[in-house]
Amino acid sequence: MINFNGELLPDTSLFLNQQNRAWRYGDGLFETIRVVNSKIFFWEEHYLRLMASMRILRMEIPMNFTMEYLEGEIGRTISENSLNTAAVRVRLGVYRKPGGLYLPQSRGVEYVIETAPLKNPFYTLEEKGETVELFKDHWVSSGLLSTLKSNNRIINVLASVYADENGYDNCLLLNEKKNVVEAINGNIFLVKGNTIKTPPLSDGCINGVLRKQLIGIISKMEDYTLEEASVSPFELQKSDELFTTNVIRGICPVSAYRKKRFATGVSRNLLAKLNLHVRLGGDNR
Template sequence: MTSAFINFNGEIVPANSQLLTTANRAFRYGDGLFESMRLMKGQLKFANLHADRLQRGMKALKIDGYSQMDAWFLKEKVEELAIRNKIKHGRIRLTVYRDAEGLYTPSLNKMGYCMEMQPVDEPRYFLNSKGLIMDIFTDLPKATNYLSNIKTCNSLIYVMAGIFKEQNKLDEVFLLNQNGFLCEAGSSNVFVWYNNHLYTPALSEGCVEGVMRQVIINIAKENNIGITEAQINPDILYEADEVFLTNASRGIQCVMGYGVKRYFNRLSKTLMDELNKL
């Protein structure tokens, strides 16, 4: 189910409006980035973290207007669109693109944006009742550079990972970086509980700088759970006691199996309880 209205460059219009031309740079070159967010009880969750990540991403891509995309702007636009769509709980995608002409070299660095909203029933985060079965997608290692941490519109590696997932009847896949170390999952960050310590790939390993990733790191520190951002050999997946994934839309998802290995989900339940207290 999709909402009836979207926000296109500040104007609320019907969601089925034909607004883009083939000259749009996000369509032609993947020239932009996006933010996935969660609406609960009519309010945008973690607005400050989303705004901070979005602004840093726009600065890195040299898209003008990043100062406009602050927490106040995000909350105002999300709540305005939610009221128009009569939605209290939902998932939001904000796409920001370079609104300019030109070939590879743009004529301008002007910002354009589109905000979409999808209603959901849940007023809180819920841990998945059935753990995920996963494997490693090895066809396309992810490069590690200053764009790796940004959720850009150039998402072909995730598209190919999704096709691999479907062809192999998996729930999700792990991605490796160019050096063969654990990077992230197809649409989430990865956490590994091993020897009573929590690990997650460091940003230097090429993972997306997830908002929920940072929230869980903060929760772990506040609850005296040892946590390290590190370079992680994927072989640890055979030895880990627990593995879970995080993103802003779903919160935490526990992993049940990788190959013949099976995991517990005690820590993910604890962290989910703490997350919902926020």
């Protein structure tokens, strides 16, 4: 079952048509959320990011779009799919109401909530790690719009096809200044000595929810210094360790970039701290 504007419908329902603005113009946003035993991980951060993104896109936020309302609708959808005691991937999509050409007839929005079960309730380290390569065919534009979880993800799609065709697990995206911005499906962190570095939002990377959690965790670690600064491709092979992050997988180590092989010690340490952070409450509800 899916949740369309508060109405629970079978997955096979035809509830969207050719007038949908997310399909026509990419005029939409989405949040990918991890839920375990009906507890939403980092819900406040997801909600605040969604509200801020809607304002940036000049969407009219409904009066009932409160944290409590959307949390309840997510819970209701999970319950309807008998996933209350499971680990669940939730996709909350918000898009402008149909009508108009580039100029919308309405600033109001509609939403869809989808669910899918996950295998593990805890974040686990993928032992194999990922082999990565730079995606150079197209670049991410640095600036505010690139930090949003919008429906405009064609570069990610093309990079995924490139990775599949060339035998890589993931690709790293560049901006117009040829700095490394992020991976296809998450933010990226580099470890060199006692410094952990990640690209700044001003370079165009997604304003990741887990990125923010890890920045908070790392800032409390006495043995490491966090640096938010532009990353040159030349830094990749000089790093001791690379890893990518998103709220569904947690931390995924990079095992290889070209001829360079990477360690996983910091990834393991951070993953343990992340799981503890979640169990103790963190910023989730």
